[in-house]
Amino acid sequence: MIKKALTLLIAILIAFWFLTPIVLIVLSSLTPSAEYYDPHRILPRSLTLNHLRSLFVTLGGWRATLNSIQVAGISIGISFLFGLPAAYALTRFVFRGKNSIRLAILLTRSFPVLIIGIPLLTLYMRIGISDTLLGVALAHTSMVLPFVVLISSSIIGGISVEYEEAGMIFGLSRFASFMRITMPLVLPGLAASAIFAFIMSWNEVFVAAILTVGNRTLPAHILNAAMTAPDYFKFAAGTIMAVPAMIFIFFTRKYLMSLWGISLK
Amino acid sequence: MTYKKGITPYLYFIPVIAFLIMFLGYPLIETFRLAFTHPTEPLGNFLRVTRTGEMWKALRYTLMISAIVVPAQLVFALALALFINMRFKGYLFLLYIISIPLALSDVSAALMSYSIFSPSGYVNKILMNLGMADSPIYFFGRGFETRAFWVIVITEIWRATPLVFVILLAGLQSVNKEYLEAADIFGFSRWTKLRKIILPILKPAILSALLIRTLFAFQIFGVAWLLTGRDIPILAGEAYYWQSIRYNSNVAASYGLVIALISIIISWIYLIVLRSREVEGARA
Amino acid sequence: MAEVKIEGVKKYFGDVKALNGIDLTIEDGKFVVLLGPSGCGKTTLLRCMSGLEKLTEGKIFFGEKDVSNHAPKSRNVSMVFQSYAVWPHMKVYDNIAYPMKIKKFDKQEIKKRVMDTAKLLGISELVDRYPVQLSGGQRQRVAVARAIVLEPAVLMMDEPLSNLDALLRVLMRSELKKLQERLGTTTVYVTHDQVEAMTMGDLIAVMKDGVIQQYGKPEDIYHKPSNKFIAGFIGSPQMNFIDVEVKKNDSMHLLAPGIDVECTPEMSEKITRGGFSKLIMGIRPENIHHVADKNAIPIKGTVYFSERLGAETIVHLKAGDMRIISRIAGDEVFEEDTPMNMYVPPSKIHLFDPESEESILD
Numbered sequence: 001m002i003k004k005a006l007t008l009l010i011a012i013l014i015a016f017w018f019l020t021p022i023v024l025i026v027l028s029s030l031t032p033s034a035e036y037y038d039p040h041r042i043l044p045r046s047l048t049l050n051h052l053r054s055l056f057v058t059l060g061g062w063r064a065t066l067n068s069i070q071v072a073g074i075s076i077g078i079s080f081l082f083g084l085p086a087a088y089a090l091t092r093f094v095f096r097g098k099n100s101i102r103l104a105i106l107l108t109r110s111f112p113v114l115i116i117g118i119p120l121l122t123l124y125m126r127i128g129i130s131d132t133l134l135g136v137a138l139a140h141t142s143m144v145l146p147f148v149v150l151i152s153s154s155i156i157g158g159i160s161v162e163y164e165e166a167g168m169i170f171g172l173s174r175f176a177s178f179m180r181i182t183m184p185l186v187l188p189g190l191a192a193s194a195i196f197a198f199i200m201s202w203n204e205v206f207v208a209a210i211l212t213v214g215n216r217t218l219p220a221h222i223l224n225a226a227m228t229a230p231d232y233f234k235f236a237a238g239t240i241m242a243v244p245a246m247i248f249i250f251f252t253r254k255y256l257m258s259l260w261g262i263s264l265k
Numbered sequence: 266m267t268y269k270k271g272i273t274p275y276l277y278f279i280p281v282i283a284f285l286i287m288f289l290g291y292p293l294i295e296t297f298r299l300a301f302t303h304p305t306e307p308l309g310n311f312l313r314v315t316r317t318g319e320m321w322k323a324l325r326y327t328l329m330i331s332a333i334v335v336p337a338q339l340v341f342a343l344a345l346a347l348f349i350n351m352r353f354k355g356y357l358f359l360l361y362i363i364s365i366p367l368a369l370s371d372v373s374a375a376l377m378s379y380s381i382f383s384p385s386g387y388v389n390k391i392l393m394n395l396g397m398a399d400s401p402i403y404f405f406g407r408g409f410e411t412r413a414f415w416v417i418v419i420t421e422i423w424r425a426t427p428l429v430f431v432i433l434l435a436g437l438q439s440v441n442k443e444y445l446e447a448a449d450i451f452g453f454s455r456w457t458k459l460r461k462i463i464l465p466i467l468k469p470a471i472l473s474a475l476l477i478r479t480l481f482a483f484q485i486f487g488v489a490w491l492l493t494g495r496d497i498p499i500l501a502g503e504a505y506y507w508q509s510i511r512y513n514s515n516v517a518a519s520y521g522l523v524i525a526l527i528s529i530i531i532s533w534i535y536l537i538v539l540r541s542r543e544v545e546g547a548r549a
Numbered sequence: 550m551a552e553v554k555i556e557g558v559k560k561y562f563g564d565v566k567a568l569n570g571i572d573l574t575i576e577d578g579k580f581v582v583l584l585g586p587s588g589c590g591k592t593t594l595l596r597c598m599s600g601l602e603k604l605t606e607g608k609i610f611f612g613e614k615d616v617s618n619h620a621p622k623s624r625n626v627s628m629v630f631q632s633y634a635v636w637p638h639m640k641v642y643d644n645i646a647y648p649m650k651i652k653k654f655d656k657q658e659i660k661k662r663v664m665d666t667a668k669l670l671g672i673s674e675l676v677d678r679y680p681v682q683l684s685g686g687q688r689q690r691v692a693v694a695r696a697i698v699l700e701p702a703v704l705m706m707d708e709p710l711s712n713l714d715a716l717l718r719v720l721m722r723s724e725l726k727k728l729q730e731r732l733g734t735t736t737v738y739v740t741h742d743q744v745e746a747m748t749m750g751d752l753i754a755v756m757k758d759g760v761i762q763q764y765g766k767p768e769d770i771y772h773k774p775s776n777k778f779i780a781g782f783i784g785s786p787q788m789n790f791i792d793v794e795v796k797k798n799d800s801m802h803l804l805a806p807g808i809d810v811e812c813t814p815e816m817s818e819k820i821t822r823g824g825f826s827k828l829i830m831g832i833r834p835e836n837i838h839h840v841a842d843k844n845a846i847p848i849k850g851t852v853y854f855s856e857r858l859g860a861e862t863i864v865h866l867k868a869g870d871m872r873i874i875s876r877i878a879g880d881e882v883f884e885e886d887t888p889m890n891m892y893v894p895p896s897k898i899h900l901f902d903p904e905s906e907e908s909i910l911d
Contacts (some may be wrong), residue, residue, distance in 0.1 A: 007353050014345065015362050021377035021423065022365065024387055028380040039401070042390045082280035089277035096563065101278060110476065111289055112484050112528045114501055115521035118508050119295030120288070142288035149281060162634035165601055168621045169628045170695070171651035184638045203370030206486050206501060210508055219372045219487070226376070226491060231383055238376025245368035253361050261435035264357060 022242065028235035036232055051236040059233065061240065064221035067133055071208070071217055072201035074137035076194050079148040087152035088178065092161060102153075105146050113143040117210035124211065133215055136208050140201040148197060151259060155189040156182065192255030195248050202245065293525065299518035310519040314503070323498040324523065326414070330489075330499070331482035334421045338478060339471070341422065342429035347459075349430075350437050360434075367427045371487030374424040379492060382416050405493055413493045420488050425481065429474045436470025437463070476535045483527050500524050551612040551702040551735060552577045553598065558607030560593055560759075567593040569759035571607070575752075580729050580736045582750035584743065586782070590759040591739045595705050598737060600624050611702050627701040629709045633692040635680045641667075642676040645694045652699075666698045669728070686717045693725070697732060704729070704736045710745060722748055743783050747771065755779050777906040780831050780899055786863065788899070789837075789873050791830045795820055803830060803900075806869025807849040813895055819909050823902065828909070831899035834863070837875035837891045845892035848873060855883040866891055 028036065030047040055061040089095075090102060120139055124130035159182055167177030205219035212220055222237040229237075249256065257264055303309030314320040345363060349356055366374070381387050384401040392398040404412045440463060448458045464471075486501035495506060504520035507513045553575040560568040567590045575581045583591040596602040598609060600621035608617045616624050627648070635644050643650075645663045654662075667673045670690045680688055689709060696704055709725070710718045726749045729736050740746055746753050747767045754764045755778075763775045774780035780788045793803040793810070801817040803810040810830070812820065820828070837848070850868035862881045866873045866889060875891055883889065900909050 004353075007351070010348065011353070011355070011359050014348070015359060017423070018362050018365060018427075021374075021381060022369075025373070025377040025380045037385050039385065039390060039393045042387065042394060078284075082284055085277040086281045089274050093274045093277075094562070095274040098274075105281070105285075107532065108285055108289055110480050110528060110532045111293075112480065112521075112524045113289075114484055114486065115296055115504070115518075115525050116289060116292035118504065118514055118517045118521050119292040119299060121508070122299070122514060123291075123295070138288060142285060145281060145284060160632055160634065162630040162632050163636055165621075166628065166630060166634040166636070166695075168601065169599060169626060170648035170699075171622045173620065173622065181636060199368050203368075203372070205370065205372050206484075206505060210505065219370055222372055222376075223487070223491065227494070231379070231385065234376050235380050238373045238380070241373040241376075242369050245370070245373075246365055249365060249368040250361075253364065256364070257360075257431075260431045261438075262360075262431060263438055 022246070025235055025238045025242065028232070029239040031232070031235075033230070033232050051232045052240065055233055055236040055240070059225060059229070060216075060221060061218070061237070064216055064218040065240070067215055068202055068217040068219070070133050071137045071140060072198045074134065075140040075144045075201050076148075076197050078137070078141045079145040079197060080152075080190070080194065083145055083148035083152055086149045087156055090149070090153040091157040092164070102150075105149050108142075108146045109150070113139075113204075114206040116142060117207035120207075121211055131211070131213050131215055133212075133217075136211050136215075136217060137201075139207045139211060140204055143204065144197045144200055147200065148193065151193040151196075152186075152190060155186050155193065155259075158189070159185045189255060189259070192252045193259060195252050196256065196259070199245050199248060203241075296518045296521050296525065299515050300522045302515055310515045314516060314519065319498065319503065320520070320523070323500050323503045323520070326489075326497055327483055327485065327499045330414075330418060330421065330485060331479060333418050334425070335475065335478050335482050337418075337422050338426045338429045339475065341426050342433050342474070343471075345426070345430050346433040346437050347463075349434060363427050363430060365427075366424050367431070369424065371424065371485075372491060374420055375488040375491035378416055378420040378423075378488070405496070407496065410493075410496055413497055417485075417489050417492060417497060420492070421482070421485065424488070425478065429478055432470050432474040432477070433467065436467045440466050472535065472538065476531065479531050480528050483524055483531075551614075552610075553703055553735060553737070554610040555594075555598070556608045556610070558594070558597060558609065559605045560590075560597055560602060561605045566759050568597065568605075571759075571761055573754060573761060573764065575735060575737065577735055578733045580726070580738065580749060580751045582746040582753045583737065583739045583756060584741070584746040584750075584753050584782075585756035585762075586741060589756040591741075591756050592707055593759075594756070595628075595707055595737060595739050598703065599626050599628055599705055625699075625702040627696040627699065627704055629689075629692045629696045629704075629706040631708045631711060633685075633688045633709075633712075635683075635688050635691045635695070637680050639679075640676065641672065641678055641680070641683070641691050644680070644691055645676075645698055648695065648699050662698050663694075666694045669697075670694045685713055686721070689713065689721065693728070697728070697734065700732075701734065704732075704734045706736065706738045708740055709738075710740070711742070725749065743785070747783070755782065773908070774899065775908050777829060777831065777901045777908075780901070780908070784833055784835075786834050786874050786876065788831045788833050790901075791832070791871060791873070792903070793828050793830045795826050795828060803828065805830070806871065808846070808868065810846050810895070810898065816898075816900065816910070819900070823909055825902065825909070827903050829901040829903050829906070831901060832873075832893050832897065834874045834876040836897035837866075837873065837893055839864070839875070839877055839881075839889065839891055841890070842892050842894065845894050846898075848891040848893065850889060850891070852883045852885050852887050852889050854885060855881075857882070864889075864891075 029051055030049070031044040032046060032048045035041050035044040090098065116139060121130060124135045129135040163185070164177045164182050167181040168174060172180060203219065205223055208217040209220035209223050216224065218241060222241065226234050226237060254264065300310055301307045349360055379386070382404040384403060389398065389401040392402065403409050404416050444462050445458060448462055453461070484501055485499055486505065489497050489499045490502045490505065495502065500520050500523055504517045507520065508517035555571055555573040558568055558571040571594060583594060585591045593602060597604055600619055604617055608615055610616065611624065639647065642663055645666060646659050649659045649662065664673065667676055670693060672687060672690045672694065675683060675687060680691070683691065710721055713721060722745060738749060750767055752765065753767055753770050755762045755770060757778055763770060763779050770779065771783055774783065777790065791805050791808065793805045796802045796804050801812040801820060803812065848866065848868055850866040850873065852864060853867040853872060854865040856863040857880055859880055861879065862877045864875045864877060864883055866875060901907065902909055
């Protein structure tokens with residue numbers, strides 16, 4: 001009984017520790033400015049959507065959000081287009097040097113991707129894609145692509161090769177068999193990893209801030225605007241950064257857990 | 266599995282490898298070039314920021330933050346993972362709550378911290394309402410560097426503990442229950458079980474979590490930059506400052522190079538540790 | 550339906566020689582079992598026949614047609630996989646119908662064939678279910694139905710029974726065999742289980758190290774194993790192997806502790822011709838009896854241990870350093886450590902060259 005109560009108490013403390021900052025920033029973003037600056041008022045008497053609205057409408061937040069979505073979309077697209085064949089070969093073929101290739105791709109994950117921003121800027125100026133969303137997307141792809149290769153190869157590897165071989169025996173080519181037999185089976189897992197890839201790009205701030213001036217993604221926009229904006233806009237910005245990511249996590253939590261190798265049974 | 270010889274399997278990797286050479290390999294070389302390009306002396310860019318002590322300061326702060334944050338995350342995450350792995354009623358719900366910060370960016374984490382520690386933030390509101398402070402306590406700005414430092418540390422611990430946690434929990438779940446049952450039969454205490462059975466089996470997971478976290482700790486940017494600007498200088502923040510505010514790509518690249526070199530050294534140490542573990546395994 | 554002809558097939562995985570020169574002819578309509586321990590190349594040979602693996606060297610013919618370089622889909626073969634590979638995202642009906650859908654069969658025709666085949670395998674009620682809702686045995690029937698619905702030239706099965714429980718395995722053994730007899734489809738069946746091979750195969754090809762050791766009828770493989778490996782691989786408990794010395798006085802004798810075999814004229818001739826001074830003698834446990842029989846060769850020893858299985862008794866006889874195992878019908882009691890004589894009919898003795906391990910009699 002005591003043990004049970006203690007467990008519950010610890011669980012509540014942990015939940016409190018992780019949830020409080022999230023609850024507070026959402027609350028702050030909804031607090032009227034007068035009440036925020038009133039030191040004697042801890043909880044606001046009324047809530048307002050004004051900060052969020054002006055961040056979106058007058059401070060360019062909406063455009064930055066669309067930019068972020070485009071950047072993430074392009075890098076996910078390229079990553080899967082380039083990454084799936086490699087992931088397929090890693091799981092379905094046996095060949096010399098396979099482990100070295102896998103290790104090399106794994107090692108790029110330990111590469112500090114943020115440093116590529118500076119040299120890429122000079123390159124982009126030369127080839128005329130500086131301050132474009134495509135430029136940011138390509139930079140983000142170098143971070144997302146190795147992730148997609150590794151995670152997809154583990155997802156595809158989780159589907160027995162015999163399903164695909166059965167497809168080939170019963171009349172499909174290798175490619176058709178992958179698309180029509182294996183693809184439907186791996187699609188949920190790939191979708192979950194695409195969502196995670198989306199969050200990687202959505203959250204990346206350093207490279208995006210360096211590569212763009214006019215076409216800023218949301219975090220890059222916030223990074224620059226936050227320095228000068230009043231506090232309540234910062235909270236509104238923090239909230240719109242956090243909410244989509246949290247919604248994604250919520251809807252894909254089961255798949256994400258299995259991607260991380262956590263069993264829920 | 267199909268055995269393939271000849272060039273066919275390698276064709277599947279051409280897009281990936283070409284892309285990574287273009288967008289990781291080339292920038293890395295270019296970073297070297299930029300860092301060592303200076304009108305008068307090759308090391309000029311470095312000297313410019315080492316003579317003033319800026320780079321040493323940024324390096325020192327980055328190291329200090331890493332040295333506190335990484336071990337704290339590890340201990341905290343291990344405790345969380347052990348707790349969740351007890352599988353009490355409702356543990357799944359808590360598991361999801363813990364995993365929320367995984368999706369949050371450093372930018373939103375910084376702003377969350379700011380809502381708590383700003384002059385009109387919740388900490389000050391509560392203290393002033395309780396009469397424990399007459400005027401706001403400042404956590405940020407000139408002269409408050411120590412406080413700002415600890416806010417950064419707490420924020421980083423809050424934000425990135427879940428990443429370590431999921432790696433450790435996955436590792437913990439792979440511990441064969443029969444080992445623990447055997448330990449129970451032989452009357453091991455909880456502490457002995459943890460030290461003699463769980464931790465050794467968990468070692469690979471701990472090592473990889475350590476590697477990932479250390480690498481990312483040296484790339485800390487958003488939290489420190491948004492909360493303190495250059496009051497608490499860190500390596501990535503200085504790179505950003507020199508690039509975006511001073512428009513000097515060469516000095517910025519020098520900072521980038523320092524981060525890259527540290528990452529390479531850490532990965533290298535990790536590979537050595539891993540290899541020596543393999544040798545141990547081969548002997549046993 | 551077709552005859553399958555395999556000529557000089559080699560398959561290397563890097564430095565590993567999985568198939569090292571295979572020649573095999575499978576007559577039209579025959580049920581051939583590829584039998585061997587794991588790693589012997591039997592599955593690789595099957596996959597080469599199906600087209601899932603490319604040959605390093607050699608040719609494969611289906612009938613007159615050289616299919617060596619054909620993709621699996623254009624070989625008109627079908628397969629039952631070890632894991633069944635019943636597609637989990639399709640209902641049973643669609644699993645069976647899919648091969649025909651790919652080949653653009655008429656809808657009515659597909660339906661008729663699916664239902665006929667489902668009926669043949671006793672899974673008519675299951676066609677609307679998903680594979681996860683089926684037991685292992687039911688899933689296997691679906692896999693078989695899918696494999697036979699298009700009347701392939703060659704039906705291949707890769708250890709199809711290995712994932713079933715023992716009882717079901719015995720049942721499916723006879724069902725699969727009956728089904729094949731009814732369809733008359735040329736069938737290649739891979740297994741490491743000698744019982745499956747003996748009961749199902751019209752012919753057995755025993756493989757080891759990427760080479761076919763012996764190809765023949767089950768009874769020939771059992772009674773006339775061409776080398777020591779086959780003799781030991783087929784039969785349970787394993788054949789006893791006894792090192793014997795050849796002694797020649799007035800007649801030829803094979804000697805080992807407790808054993809003195811007077812050679813038959815046929816043996817003597819083979820031994821003389823080969824000039825052997827030492828041999829390996831093989832005796833199957835079921836050919837060693839404890840009741841004296843005229844002409845039978847006695848083995849003198851002591852009872853070391855006996856296992857009473859009810860229907861039979863396994864006796865471990867100690868003769869010198871050797872342990873000789875005998876399988877005796879009925880439930881009998883043997884006191885441990887008591888001297889005992891066992892008897893072997895001379896016709897049941899196998900002799901192997903100790904160098905090459907080839908049989909010298911058969």
